[in-house]
Amino acid sequence: MQQILFILLSAITFYIAFRQFKKIYDNVQLGKAQDISGDTATRWKNVLLVAFGQQKMFKNWIPALLHLFIYVAFLFTQIELLEIFIDGIFGVHRFFAPFLGGFYTLIISTIEILSFLALIATFAFLYRRNMLKVPRLVKSELNGWPKLDANIILFAEILLVTGIFTMNGTDSVLQTLDPTHYPDTGKLAISSWFGPAIFGGFEMSTLQLLERAGWWLHLMVVFGFIIYLPYSKHLHIFLAFPNVYFSKLTSRGKMENMPEIMNEVKSMLGIESDVPPSADGELPEFGAKDIFDLSWTNIMNAYTCTECGRCSAVCPANLTGKKLSPRKIMMDIRDRATEVGNNLASGDLKYAKSKDNSDVKTLTADNYDDGKSLFDYISREELHACTTCNACVEACPVMIDPLEPILKMRRYEILTESAGPADWTPMFTAMENGGCVWQMPVEREAWRDEV
Amino acid sequence: MTIKTMAETTASGIEVEVLFWVGCAGSFDARAQRVTKAFSQLLDKAGVSFAILGNEEACTGDPARRAGNEFIFQMLALQNIQTLNMYGVKKIVTACPHCFNTLKNEYPELGGNYEVVHHTQFLQELLNTGKLKVEGGSFRGKKITYHDSCYIGRINGIYEAPRQVLEHLDGDLVEMKRCKTTGLCCGAGGAQMFKEDEAGDKRINIERAEEAISTNASIVAANCPFCITMITDGMKAKDKQDDVMVMDISEMILQGMK
Numbered sequence: 001m002q003q004i005l006f007i008l009l010s011a012i013t014f015y016i017a018f019r020q021f022k023k024i025y026d027n028v029q030l031g032k033a034q035d036i037s038g039d040t041a042t043r044w045k046n047v048l049l050v051a052f053g054q055q056k057m058f059k060n061w062i063p064a065l066l067h068l069f070i071y072v073a074f075l076f077t078q079i080e081l082l083e084i085f086i087d088g089i090f091g092v093h094r095f096f097a098p099f100l101g102g103f104y105t106l107i108i109s110t111i112e113i114l115s116f117l118a119l120i121a122t123f124a125f126l127y128r129r130n131m132l133k134v135p136r137l138v139k140s141e142l143n144g145w146p147k148l149d150a151n152i153i154l155f156a157e158i159l160l161v162t163g164i165f166t167m168n169g170t171d172s173v174l175q176t177l178d179p180t181h182y183p184d185t186g187k188l189a190i191s192s193w194f195g196p197a198i199f200g201g202f203e204m205s206t207l208q209l210l211e212r213a214g215w216w217l218h219l220m221v222v223f224g225f226i227i228y229l230p231y232s233k234h235l236h237i238f239l240a241f242p243n244v245y246f247s248k249l250t251s252r253g254k255m256e257n258m259p260e261i262m263n264e265v266k267s268m269l270g271i272e273s274d275v276p277p278s279a280d281g282e283l284p285e286f287g288a289k290d291i292f293d294l295s296w297t298n299i300m301n302a303y304t305c306t307e308c309g310r311c312s313a314v315c316p317a318n319l320t321g322k323k324l325s326p327r328k329i330m331m332d333i334r335d336r337a338t339e340v341g342n343n344l345a346s347g348d349l350k351y352a353k354s355k356d357n358s359d360v361k362t363l364t365a366d367n368y369d370d371g372k373s374l375f376d377y378i379s380r381e382e383l384h385a386c387t388t389c390n391a392c393v394e395a396c397p398v399m400i401d402p403l404e405p406i407l408k409m410r411r412y413e414i415l416t417e418s419a420g421p422a423d424w425t426p427m428f429t430a431m432e433n434g435g436c437v438w439q440m441p442v443e444r445e446a447w448r449d450e451v
Numbered sequence: 452m453t454i455k456t457m458a459e460t461t462a463s464g465i466e467v468e469v470l471f472w473v474g475c476a477g478s479f480d481a482r483a484q485r486v487t488k489a490f491s492q493l494l495d496k497a498g499v500s501f502a503i504l505g506n507e508e509a510c511t512g513d514p515a516r517r518a519g520n521e522f523i524f525q526m527l528a529l530q531n532i533q534t535l536n537m538y539g540v541k542k543i544v545t546a547c548p549h550c551f552n553t554l555k556n557e558y559p560e561l562g563g564n565y566e567v568v569h570h571t572q573f574l575q576e577l578l579n580t581g582k583l584k585v586e587g588g589s590f591r592g593k594k595i596t597y598h599d600s601c602y603i604g605r606i607n608g609i610y611e612a613p614r615q616v617l618e619h620l621d622g623d624l625v626e627m628k629r630c631k632t633t634g635l636c637c638g639a640g641g642a643q644m645f646k647e648d649e650a651g652d653k654r655i656n657i658e659r660a661e662e663a664i665s666t667n668a669s670i671v672a673a674n675c676p677f678c679i680t681m682i683t684d685g686m687k688a689k690d691k692q693d694d695v696m697v698m699d700i701s702e703m704i705l706q707g708m709k
Contacts, residue, residue: 321652410519435509
């Protein structure tokens with residue numbers, strides 16, 4: 001009975017999760033192709049150090065250490081989870097225990113110690129978020145769902161650890177009462193002493209019930225977590241790895257070149273270029289107006305963001321009360337990608353470009369137009385406040401680049417819309433006419449006469 | 452001293468060691484001109500043969516590109532590359548981090564490949580090889596704080612060269628809380644220099660000036676003409692312009708030699 005229920009629930013969970021993760025994959029693919037050439041050895045090194053090794057977290061060691069507890073506990077618990085799956089499918093109990101002997105005791109004890117540390121970290125995080133109100137954790141862009149999301153996961157963590165300790169604690173008592181059904185685990189680091197202290201003297205049936213309750217609670221939290229992940233900032237636990245792998249390897253100081261404009265200017269200046277300038281009638285659009293104009297790595301960045309706000313905490317614009325918050329930029333890109341993805345999945349032709357409606361049969365990314373864009377999420381004021389100082393890029397523990405989409409949107413505003421801050425117009429004019437950022441009445445080399 | 456242009460040196464058949472890229476601020480801004488002149492004098496004292504492009508130099512295009520105007524960037528960049536390649540320039544030194552970054556990181560893809568060094572790196576080399584000697588002079592024992600410009604520091608990873616140059620002055624170097632990788636922007640980058648701030652509680656340059664003031668340093672050493680303008684303005688706003696000097700590293704070295 002329990003086996004059938006287990007297999008059924010697992011199948012449903014994985015089916016739902018697969019569909020949700022596929023959706024995110026599709027949303028990321030809405031972005032443009034991105035050059036990901038470059039040394040793969042460096043990329044793997046980054047994954048090892050930055051993603052797996054959490055190198056960039058340790059700039060601030062208190063949250064880094066607390067986060068490490070939860071992270072390592074999560075990694076190790078996978079071993080126990082594997083056993084839970086074997087037990088669940090085959091209807092056995094603690095499948096690994098008789099095989100591994102002392103090693104089993106070591107593994108489960110490690111998990112128990114890590115779970116305990118993770119529990120401390122969880123309370124510390126709840127405290128930092130809700131009582132201490134660390135500035136970067138209470139900024140306005142976190143109001144509503146993002147704040148709730150963070151707390152939900154922390155409560156889920158408490159439930160998970162409760163499940164683990166109920167399961168192990170009752171088990172340690174049951175091992176003495178019914179050794180044939182409850183194989184010896186050896187002396188476990190935490191549950192072997194607190195189990196008998198709390199559950200000793202309980203009725204056999206109560207203990208059995210509690211053991212199962214703990215086991216199922218652990219499992220249900222895991223299943224819930226798997227389904228919940230795609231809706232949550234906690235997606236970073238998976239996406240951090242590919243995100244770090246595909247992060248930019250070229251210099252931070254190098255903005256992405258625009259070959260179409262370079263070639264246009266080359267032909268204007270009479271410089272030979274490899275590619276002829278485009279001659280088709282339609283006016284080209286430059287920069288990014290919507291997620292389709294961003295690269296898929298920009299969108300993956302957005303889904304990887306765990307809203308920690310280290311970027312916004314060091315952003316000079318944000319620090320001085322401007323509207324720009326690099327974290328909000330990433331959250332907006334994610335929310336817009338999700339919105340577009342959901343609309344596309346609905347297949348509703350009201351989202352197709354209106355002029356094409358007569359011959360449009362299916363809604364695709366190419367004919368998509370819901371009358372909105374990233375500019376409905378990100379205001380121009382935010383874009384205009386950026387100093388390109390790269391503090392946000394430096395700060396991100398998972399190598400998200402909030403600057404690149406900002407600059408792409410600036411390009412759209414200036415090149416496609418011919419808009420942008422009015423203050424910049426004289427600068428552009430001076431540069432275009434006199435090759436200098438200011439309109440100057442004297443010669444550029446005049447200063448040398450005064451040396 | 453006379454400063455020659457590439458056109459002049461080429462005409463007289465002289466091959467110079469390095470091109471000094473002056474930049475818009477260095478050419479036209481009265482405050483930055485003083486840095487240009489100081490650095491030229493240092494090059495002269497060290498016996499470095501150099502030339503400038505003079506009127507043939509144009510803005511590298513950095514503020515246009517970062518504002519989003521790729522068209523103007525390409526126009527200026529491609530013209531500059533034509534000029535530089537025409538003179539067969541191999542090595543460029545500049546006192547502007549924005550010019551430095553664009554010349555070094557962005558021109559190669561457009562066909563401009565040069566060895567580009569920032570003037571703080573160049574000065575470090577001159578001091579290390581003994582071509583320049585500095586005693587410290589008026590800076591001895593003075594409290595100096597160094598402001599990392601974003602484009603030399605965080606963006607190009609040059610943190611040590613400027614600090615090592617400053618050590619030659621025998622002053623008391625103190626760090627601001629936000630320094631090196633976490634150095635706070637002066638507020639000018641990304642073409643902010645050329646526009647009004649967006650609405651907020653405070654100007655970025657004031658935030659930075661306050662941080663510099665809190666170190667009790669009497670000199671803020673900078674490496675960028677825009678940082679100098681911004682932090683000087685910040686000092687004025689805090690009424691500290693008489694107590695805290697904002698200077699370029701090259702000006703300090705020159706003064707330290709006297």
